[in-house]
Amino acid sequence: MTDTAKVVAVTGASSGIGEATARRLAADGHRLFLGARRTDRLDALAKDITAAGGTVAHRRLDVTDPDDVRAFVAAARERHGRLDVLVNNAGVMPLSPLEALRTDEWDRMIDVNVRGVLHGIAAALPVMRAQGGGHFVNIASVGAYAVSPTAAVYCATKYAVRAISEGLRQESAGDIRITLVSPGVTESELADGIDDLTAREAMKSYRAVALPADAVAQAIAYAVSQPPEVDVNEIVVRPAASAQ
Ligand code: NDP
Secondary structure (H helix, E strand, C coil), rough: CCCCCCCCECCCCCCCHHHHHHHHHHCCCCCEEEEEHHHHHHHHHHHHHHCCCCCEEEEECCCCHHHHHHHHHHHHHHHHCCCCCEEECCCCCCCCHHHHCCHHHHHHHHHHHHHHHHHHHHHHHHHHHHHHHEEEEECCCCCHHHCCCHHHHHHHHHHHHHHHHHHHHHHHCCCEEEEEEECECCCCCCHHHHHCCCHHHHHHHHHHEEEEEHHHHHHHHHHHHHCCCCCCEHHHECCCCCCC
16 A cells, blocks of 8 residues: 555445446555445455455445435445545436436436435535545536436436536535546446336447446546645546547
């Protein structure tokens, strides 16, 4: 471990971008604390990271439950002694046209993508303040900058993450750093949650060109590795071949 090694908690670390971020940051020497609902996946990932020489622990986490997120942050501190970085990554994307009225899916996106991030901030901000500093890395999307059909609610949640991140940045200048990372299409399990046939069909061509999840993890690692006086606020990472 180097003297720039940090304690980093990652929500939604059981697949995709969260998993790749855990692997990359552990390889960079940071101490990881991972959360998600699929603990079998977290177990396997932690074994891999440990076998590669990394330091990692994990806990079941549902970001829609504020008490659970508080307990997750507390467990990270208990395990590693402090919390330097929280990567608010957990997200869902069950796309559909608004007229399909899939209101349960709208609620789920708001609960995970918006409330989940707010729960992370509520749990970690007092801890970071008491420590004298900390860093939130919030995962938005290119959907935080432009809306497309079938993605109105998903994009709304990501616009919200962008707004919350900017507000937190303005209110926290000095001790808390905020990075918004907005990926374009990235290889992961995100689109598997789309049940609506119109949206599923539209996604086939839209998602044909995708970044490896490690490309997003590298952007996160860049922001995390900056010295304390440098606050990287927004990173958009798209596949070079993507016109979206
Ligand atoms: P994945 O579906 O592979 O990963 C999503 C992660 O979120 C999983 O680990 C899942 O874990 C977790 N998650 C979902 N619901 C909850 C919950 N209630 N509590 C805790 N964890 C939860 O997709 P990605 O890796 O692509 O998604 C990561 C982030 O990246 C999301 O915020 C997504 O919106 C964003 N993003 C992804 C893009 C892409 O093209 N892949 C593009 C732009 C943004 P589990 O189910 O085990 O709880």
